[in-house]
């Protein structure tokens with residue numbers, strides 16, 4: 001671990017060699033407009049005040065930091081604290097970013113937001129914020145995902161969003177992304193593209209990180225108040241990486257704080273069986289630097305550079321690329337990236353449910369699974385802080401199925 005972690009992005013939107021802006025010429029001006037609007041908003045106390053009020057009154061911040069007494073006792077290792085993002089409105093941390101970008105859209109005079117969604121979680125959070133702010137909303141979703149996630153489709157429609165089914169290709173997230181991009185290029189004057197994680201062309205990885213940093217700011221104050229010192233280890237799951245960087249960023253210069261990002265190990269190490277982009281040391285294959293969705297980062301791909309299909313029991317971690325800032329933190333050795341398998345995550349969800357009375361989202365259960373492996377090797381006086389990114393209501397069918405085994 002280096003004592004001076006290099007933070008980013010630079011003015012070109014680069015985190016070391018990663019990040020940047022790989023988009024068609026037509027999107028350069030709108031991305032610059034967004035960068036400018038974000039910089040202005042960040043320096044405007046009125047904007048910050050309005051966002052803080054929405055986070056408090058609408059989303060339910062601050063979220064508690066909970067000492068997990070029974071889980072601590074059960075694992076017999078460090079003192080465990082859970083950052084309860086699962087208690088937020090719509091059930092996960094995604095609302096933090098959606099509120100921020102929604103207000104930014106209003107500020108830019110754009111009365112329409114669009115987004116793509118896989119399992120529907122980001123679509124629901126976006127539709128929720130659009131309703132609250134009086135914006136019109138279109139969500140792109142693969143038709144196969146729509147069949148698998150009917151309830152989320154109804155939620156978005158009930159909230160007044162138009163859900164557009166995408167019938168191309170594999171009829172999943174990748175195809176929805178392409179369609180949303182096409183919409184944005186065509187309607188860029190009136191429309192804000194509300195990206196859901198620390199992915200995409202500059203300035204999105206920066207914007208989403210800044211709107212998720214509230215997690216780490218709160219957690220830092222809370223752990224200092226409760227323990228009188230910083231934690232030894234931070235744990236978070238990594239899909240695109242927004243909840244993880246939201247927690248980690250506030251601690252990056254604290255050299256005593258170790259950080260672990262947990263990816264989806266799926267059902268095996270071969271290409272197509274997992275979504276582990278940075279945990280190569282555990283034998284997961286197929287990740288190399290490349291460009292996806294406008295940014296240069298680690299991408300799961302076949303030897304010909306074709307984007308690979310991925311697998312995870314949790315939809316939120318099932319994505320072939322990872323945020324460019326995570327690629328940079330991995331390369332600097334500042335954050336360690338590991339992966340746990342589907343069954344380990346499901347087992348972890350059951351353990352957390354029984355010991356703490358919390359049914360976690362399967363994404364967050366990946367972080368819990370990593371904790372279960374690490375805790376017995378740690379000392380009792382050590383402190384672990386785990387980001388519980390979301391609640392498990394959406395995963396009940398999968399969890400119910402696993403009970404039968």
Ligand SMILES: *Cc1c(COP(=O)(O)O)cnc(C)c1O
Nearest residue numbers: 197239240241242243316363390
């Ligand atoms: C979407 C989601 C994730 C993954 O997204 P990140 O950008 O990596 O945070 C993790 N947990 C939950 C509950 C989610 O809904």
